[in-house]
Amino acid sequence: MYKDIYITRSRMPNSEYFSRLCNDIFESSWITNNGSYVQKLENSLCTYLDVSHIIACNNGTTALMLALQCAGLAGKKIAITPYTYVATLSALLWLGCEPVFVDVEPDTLCLAPGLLRQRLYEEPDIAGVLPVHIYGLACDVESLETICREHGTILIYDGAQAFGSRYRGKSLLDYGDFSICSFHATKIFHTAEGGCVISRNADAHNALTLARAFGHINDTHYSLGINGKMSELHAALGLSLLPGTEEEIARRRQLCAVYDAALAGFDLARPVRPEGLEHNHAYYPVLLPGEATLLRVQRVLDEQGVHLRRYFYPALNTLPYLKAEWRSSCPVAEDAARRALCLPLYGSFPPEAAATVAALLTQACSGGGEYA
Ligand SMILES: Cc1ncc(COP(=O)(O)O)c(C=O)c1O
Numbered sequence: 001m002y003k004d005i006y007i008t009r010s011r012m013p014n015s016e017y018f019s020r021l022c023n024d025i026f027e028s029s030w031i032t033n034n035g036s037y038v039q040k041l042e043n044s045l046c047t048y049l050d051v052s053h054i055i056a057c058n059n060g061t062t063a064l065m066l067a068l069q070c071a072g073l074a075g076k077k078i079a080i081t082p083y084t085y086v087a088t089l090s091a092l093l094w095l096g097c098e099p100v101f102v103d104v105e106p107d108t109l110c111l112a113p114g115l116l117r118q119r120l121y122e123e124p125d126i127a128g129v130l131p132v133h134i135y136g137l138a139c140d141v142e143s144l145e146t147i148c149r150e151h152g153t154i155l156i157y158d159g160a161q162a163f164g165s166r167y168r169g170k171s172l173l174d175y176g177d178f179s180i181c182s183f184h185a186t187k188i189f190h191t192a193e194g195g196c197v198i199s200r201n202a203d204a205h206n207a208l209t210l211a212r213a214f215g216h217i218n219d220t221h222y223s224l225g226i227n228g229k230m231s232e233l234h235a236a237l238g239l240s241l242l243p244g245t246e247e248e249i250a251r252r253r254q255l256c257a258v259y260d261a262a263l264a265g266f267d268l269a270r271p272v273r274p275e276g277l278e279h280n281h282a283y284y285p286v287l288l289p290g291e292a293t294l295l296r297v298q299r300v301l302d303e304q305g306v307h308l309r310r311y312f313y314p315a316l317n318t319l320p321y322l323k324a325e326w327r328s329s330c331p332v333a334e335d336a337a338r339r340a341l342c343l344p345l346y347g348s349f350p351p352e353a354a355a356t357v358a359a360l361l362t363q364a365c366s367g368g369g370e371y372a
Contacts, residue, residue, distance in 0.1 A: 003305040005353065009346045010185040011248055013240030021236035030232060034213070037235035044242055049171040051198050053205035055212055056235065060160045060182025060195035062228040064091035067178040067197050069224065070207040071154045073097060076127035079119060081111040082317040083333040084132040088158045089316045092130065100126055101317040103330035107272040109134050113143035120151045128154040133162040133172055136282035138274050141167065141175045163189045164249050164280035173198050183238060188280055189245045191238035194230050251347040252281035255354045259284050259343060262358030266365060283311065284343040291338040293365065298341065300364040306357055311342040
């Protein structure tokens with residue numbers, strides 16, 4: 001029996017290599033403010049993702065705030081998916097925006113383009129759209145692009161979970177007017193805390209760079225800014241981890257195959273991977289038949305030391321602190337949020353442990369629970 005299995009574990013760098021970079025930073029005494037390691041990381045990320053404009057930030061939430069601010073969306077109405085981690089919504093609320101929740105597709109759990117189109121016709125003052133590539137799976141990027149172009153609406157993707165996913169031959173982060181990513185310690189590629197914004201042209205990139213560092217250069221103040229800078233130490237961690245990213249994804253792919261095989265034939269739905277997607281295997285979500293089963297399964301596995309997480313619960317349109325008029329009904333997201341559980345998934349998780357977790361899960365689903 002494996003004891004105390006959690007759904008993720010941070011990937012750690014080669015300690016000698018990381019120490020070498022830290023010593024270099026130590027010698028230079030330059031530890032933040034767009035230093036050479038942040039610049040090196042940005043260049044390496046441009047190469048890895050095959051994109052032209054990227055700014056590294058101190059986390060994904062600030063990255064999202066910077067993208068919204070530089071896109072001119074502060075204080076405006078934004079269409080957003082209700083099925084995501086709460087940070088997507090909080091970034092928008094901190095900027096005084098009004099969320100318009102648009103439900104998700106039942107198969108991918110990503111924002112539904114048909115519902116979005118209808119909402120944009122009904123509310124032409126919606127100025128931006130904020131979909132999420134949930135679990136690293138791809139939104140319907142073609143339809144969303146078409147709809148946003150038709151309505152002149154800015155499209156910002158929250159790709160916090162999408163690093164390493166590729167769709168139709170290019171990074172999933174290379175879609176939309178802006179894409180953001182999180183480099184939090186739980187992510188496939190991380191810098192302990194960190195994130196980035198990917199933009200499409202030099203003007204947007206320059207505005208983001210300025211806003212990331214308080215909006216001024218020396219004594220000239222150009223625009224509203226914030227402290228969104230990444231430190232040199234975080235960038236060094238990123239540079240140490242970036243080369244191992246493909247191997248991390250390959251290991252996760254192998255673990256997902258173990259889960260797929262062990263769970264085949266059980267009444268556990270999974271979000272669909274769209275055709276053309278090379279998935280990063282960021283998460284392994286399963287949808288249980290109902291919430292009562294989920295709570296029982298979670299409790300039974302907890303007792304066995306396997307701590308599954310409800311990602312993503314609750315649907316954000318139901319949050320208690322929202323204004324009443326923002327809480328529109330999103331039945332698909334609300335149903336998925338009640339039934340979704342994520343299984344342990346990280347590169348150093350042994351495949352035989354994944355097989356054990358799957359066996360415990362299937363026994364617990366069929367009403368069992370005694371695995372002493
Ligand atoms: C979908 C989504 N958006 C935003 C964030 C926020 O990123 P960060 O934790 O780097 O601020 C996360 C983080 O986990 C996320 O999963």
